[in-house]
Amino acid sequence: MEFDLAQTDALLSTTRAVRKRLDLDRPVPRSVIEECLELAVQAPTAGNGQTWCWLVIDDAGLRAKIADCYRTALDASFFKDQSRAAADRGEAQTSRVYDSADWLSDNMHKVPIFVIPCVEGRSDPDSPVPIQASIWGSILPAMWSFQLALRSRGLGSTLTTLHLFKEQEIAGILGMPDNVMQCALLPVAYTKGTDFKPARRPPVNEITHWNGW
Amino acid sequence: MQFDLAQTDALLTTTRAVRKRLDLQRSVPREVVNECLEIAVQAPTASNSQTWRWMVIDDADTRAKIADIYRQAMLDRRSVTEPWDHTKSDEEISAQTVRVLDSAGYLSENLQRVPVIVIPCVEGRPAPDAGPGSLAATYGSIMPAIWNFQLALRSRGLGSVFTSVLGFRERDVAELLGIPDDVMQCAMIPVAYTKGTDFKPAKRPPVSDITHWNKW
Numbered sequence: 413m414e415f416d417l418a419q420t421d422a423l424l425s426t427t428r429a430v431r432k433r434l435d436l437d438r439p440v441p442r443s444v445i446e447e448c449l450e451l452a453v454q455a456p457t458a459g460n461g462q463t464w465c466w467l468v469i470d471d472a473g474l475r476a477k478i479a480d481c482y483r484t485a486l487d488a489s490f491f492k493d494q495s496r497a498a499a500d501r502g503e504a505q506t507s508r509v510y511d512s513a514d515w516l517s518d519n520m521h522k523v524p525i526f527v528i529p530c531v532e533g534r535s536d537p538d539s540p541v542p543i544q545a546s547i548w549g550s551i552l553p554a555m556w557s558f559q560l561a562l563r564s565r566g567l568g569s570t571l572t573t574l575h576l577f578k579e580q581e582i583a584g585i586l587g588m589p590d591n592v593m594q595c596a597l598l599p600v601a602y603t604k605g606t607d608f609k610p611a612r613r614p615p616v617n618e619i620t621h622w623n624g625w
Numbered sequence: 626m627q628f629d630l631a632q633t634d635a636l637l638t639t640t641r642a643v644r645k646r647l648d649l650q651r652s653v654p655r656e657v658v659n660e661c662l663e664i665a666v667q668a669p670t671a672s673n674s675q676t677w678r679w680m681v682i683d684d685a686d687t688r689a690k691i692a693d694i695y696r697q698a699m700l701d702r703r704s705v706t707e708p709w710d711h712t713k714s715d716e717e718i719s720a721q722t723v724r725v726l727d728s729a730g731y732l733s734e735n736l737q738r739v740p741v742i743v744i745p746c747v748e749g750r751p752a753p754d755a756g757p758g759s760l761a762a763t764y765g766s767i768m769p770a771i772w773n774f775q776l777a778l779r780s781r782g783l784g785s786v787f788t789s790v791l792g793f794r795e796r797d798v799a800e801l802l803g804i805p806d807d808v809m810q811c812a813m814i815p816v817a818y819t820k821g822t823d824f825k826p827a828k829r830p831p832v833s834d835i836t837h838w839n840k841w
Binding site for chain 2: 464
């Protein structure tokens with residue numbers, strides 16, 4: 413197959429972490445989520461394990477409870493402080509990211525869908541890098557595919573991990589067994605407009621090493 | 626922007642882990658790798674950290690040395706149990722998985738012949754007592770970029786496969802390439818043009834089997 417790079421490059425380079433531009437008023441049909449999950453699980457897994465499972469929350473009461481966990485995982489002023497500190501360092505892009513994260517933290521409960529990608533089995537912090545990489549490398553590509561699929565359909569999301577500081581509490585809320593590891597929390601909604609641009613990045617040659625460090 | 630789903634869905638569903646269909650005869654120009662890396666680093670990182678570094682090896686001697694280290698690492702791997710090793714009984718291991726393992730054996734024997742090897746790295750390592758939040762942030766800041774890189778390769782007629790086993794010999798690789806200690810090697814991605822570009826979506830169980838709405 414010949415790909416139209418104008419299409420595919422645009423998808424890979426304009427799928428941003430969306431927070432403030434999530435449309436909190438527009439409902440998301442379950443069928444769109446299911447369609448994007450079908451695309452997501454085409455991603456590869458270590459040893460073809462496919463030990464993933466996907467928790468999707470659209471119930472308002474449950475979303476409010478999980479959003480509480482998310483908001484209280486850090487000090488209320490954490491993101492504001494970080495945003496200011498980044499601005500003081502002259503890092504405008506990072507300052508905006510923290511400011512946007514602060515907004516999300518306050519508005520999380522209003523986002524119509526939460527997706528919590530999980531894997532069976534736990535990552536032991538003592539495991540060596542290749543084991544960790546296999547575990548995370550068996551769910552994060554699917555998660556990113558899911559986010560790309562959402563973007564292609566006019567939806568947006570952002571990978572968040574803060575709720576993992578309260579993973580057990582959330583497992584209790586959702587009735588999850590202990591041997592299932594939550595890997596992230598993706599708030600999902602349609603986006604306000606679909607014109608997203610590539611992010612500014614330093615030239616790739618500054619972060620690439622050919623044949624030696 | 627309105628996406629042509631016929632194009633974008635095809636990319637997301639037909640980017641397979643390619644090993645036996647890597648074209649070992651055809652060389653890969655550096656520009657293609659650079660172009661795909663430019664797209665790769667459009668992926669997000671935790672708190673916009675962008676601590677990624679990309680080791681790219683196209684020198685034949687260095688590739689041969691990495692292939693030797695890789696085969697040692699494969700032996701190391703056999704003595705370690707991974708969480709999914711016991712999730713399925715022997716009877717349940719599918720024909721699909723048998724093919725994957727067979728294909729992995731082929732890669733191990735032929736790695737030195739793959740024209741380009743990419744080792745995505747991050748500066749810094751998670752703390753020894755890192756909780757799941759910290760691990761998720763660390764790996765969540767490199768794996769999306771790696772997958773984006775693999776998708777960009779696929780769109781240009783190249784293939785690749787995510788491997789992690791080389792990490793069992795991370796120090797040997799660091800020594801060979803002069804990678805500093807505080808830089809973590811996250812994977813090893815062999816890259817080549819593919820023999821043909823007609824890849825199909827993989828067979829997967831229905832999504833309803835692995836999705837839980839609002840409760841477990």
